Amino acid sequence: MKIAFKMKLKPGFEEEYKKRHDEIWPELSALLKENGVSDYSIFLDEETNTLFSVQQQNGNSSQDLGSTEIVQKWWTYMADIMETNPDHSPVSQPLTLVFHLD
Numbered sequence: 001m002k003i004a005f006k007m008k009l010k011p012g013f014e015e016e017y018k019k020r021h022d023e024i025w026p027e028l029s030a031l032l033k034e035n036g037v038s039d040y041s042i043f044l045d046e047e048t049n050t051l052f053s054v055q056q057q058n059g060n061s062s063q064d065l066g067s068t069e070i071v072q073k074w075w076t077y078m079a080d081i082m083e084t085n086p087d088h089s090p091v092s093q094p095l096t097l098v099f100h101l102d
Contacts, residue, residue, distance in 0.1 A: 002039075002056050004095040005063065009049040013081035017044070017051075020078065028070050035060040051082075052095070063092060 009017055021042065032040065036059025043052040055062060065071045066089055075088040083091045 001058075002054065002097075002100075003061055004052065004054045004097070005092045006095060007051040007053065007090045007092045008083040009044065009051055010081050010083065011049055014044060014046065014049075016081055017078075020081075025070070025074070028074055031065060031068060031070055032062055035065060037062050053092075 036057050037055050038058070039054075039056040040062065041054050043054075044050075045052065053062075062071075066075070066087075072088070075084065075090065078084075078090070079088040085091055
């Protein structure tokens with residue numbers, strides 16, 4: 001199943017966000033793949049600093065792995081550049097699919 005959600009980047013952190021994801025921790029990538037997350041892309045709307053995430057999931061979504069130590073560390077690492085909840089998880093909103101073309 002493919003899902004999408006949006007998050008919010010703080011102004012001025014576009015390059016830092018990209019850098020951190022270019023250097024994503026191998027153990028985080030492995031955790032996502034082991035839990036069925038694949039074909040994962042994040043797009044940035046530069047006018048609004050809104051991040052749009054799309055991922056294929058065969059099991060858990062990346063948003064379901066928040067109880068793991070590595071995801072909690074990643075959230076803390078990213079909290080200074082994103083809008084977050086008190087537990088440092090990104091504020092995210094699911095998006096509704098309205099069209100798909102194979």
